[in-house]
Amino acid sequence: MKTIAVLTSGGDAPGMNAAIRAVVRTSIYKGLKVMGIKKGYNGLINGNIEEMNLSSVADIIHRGGTILRTARCEEFKTDEGLNKALNVIKVFGIDGVVVIGGDGSFQGAKKLSDAGVPTIGIPGTIDNDLAYTDYTIGFDTAVNTVLDAVSKIRDTSTSHGRAIILEVMGRDCGDIALYSGLAGGAESVIVPEEGFDIDVVCKKLIQGKNRGKLHHIIIVAEGVGKAYEFGNEIQEKTGIETRVTVLGHIQRGGSPTAFDRILASKMGSRAVELLLEGKSGRVIGVKGNELFDKEINEALKVEREFDRDMYDLTRILSI
Incomplete structure (x- = not known):
């Protein structure tokens, strides 16, 4: 192992x-290109x-x-695309690859590993939808971005005296x-993992209005449905003026939190160590604040368990 490559x-x-x-810095420290x-x-x-x-990585943390x-890259999914990649790897003298990304990226890492290229995956996605690990890089920052928006929207x-529907990212994972709903004190949180009754949401808004509540925050994951349709139905049923805000890609940007910087630094360094140990076809995760590595296919087979206790807590604290 003399030369390591990294991609996102x-x-x-x-x-x-x-x-x-x-x-990059762990590789150089270990004497690698x-x-x-x-x-x-x-x-x-x-x-x-x-x-x-x-210098390439100075001032980027x-x-x-x-x-x-x-x-x-759809081409990489084909045999022709894979062969092109393998030829490039040979030409550049690359002995191992670190892939940073989500489940699709990990599928690509598995293909490289199966083709004989030592490869390690690092989970980087704001959705936190990789079930084998407690957290993915970027999730904590995205939650804090939403929290900042909640604070402004509440004002x-x-x-x-309006109701605000805030649509956040999360097609299959809420x-x-x-997390932002619990931390932000939202009146209702609607996620793809749990069914919901729009009448229950409306009842909660009416009860809040009757006791003098002026703000009503409803957070909806994008995978649930059409936020604007929810807004029209809620306004029609409650008589409360309702507005919709779709945060969109703003959730992907911004300076990472300390948690994400530390997690990413630990995982990046560990990936290099795993390659030097001769490991391949594995991904890094975190459980209970401890890093571990797992075979890619096994990691992707782990079924996600929705945190219903946290979900129930959002309902209890928003009465």
């Missing part, structure tokens, strides 16, 4: 730069690769996004909505 793939997440920095692959697997196929040094940039909601 799929959706960007705050903390990816901290992970890149850790991979390190290459940066631009634009994910697309860059790997097309040879968009450059050597990185200490606090920056959101990814300096290596990212892109989705205007109170001023006008963790952003759940």
Whole structure:
């Protein structure tokens, strides 16, 4: 193991730069050459690769996004695309690859590993939808971004006596909505993992209004349905003026929190160590604040368990 390469793939997440920095600096500390692959697997196929040094990752630990940039690559899913990537790896003398991304990125890492290229995956996605690990890089920052929006929206909601529906990211995983809803004191949290009754939501708003409550915050994960349709139905049933705010990609940006920076730094360094130990086809996770590594296929097979206790707590505390 003389040369390690690192790439980021799929959706960007705050903390990816901290992970890149850790991979690069740990590699150099261990006497390795390190290459940066631009634009994910697309860059790997097309040879968009450059050597990185200490200066390459200076002053990036606090920056959101990814300096290596990212892109989705359908071509890599084909045998032809994989063969192109393997040829590029050979040409650049790459002995091991660190992939930072979500489940799709991990599938690509598995393909490289199966083809004989030592590969380690680091979970980087704001959705926190990889069930094998407690947290993914970027999730904590995304939750805090939503919390900041909740604080601002509550001000205007109170001023006008309105109900506000805040749509957050999370197609299949409602963790952003759940965590930000509990921390932000939302009246209702609607997530894809749990069914909901719009009449119950409306009843809670009416009861709050009757006791003099001026603000009403409803957080909805995008995977549940159409926020604007919910808004129209709630206004019609309650008579409370209702507005919708879709946060969208603002949740992916911003300076990563201390938690994400530390988690990313630990995982990036550990990925290099695993490659030096001769391991491949594994991903890094965290359980109880302790890092561990797991075979990629086994990690992706882990079924996600929704935290119903936390969900119930949001209902209890929002009466």
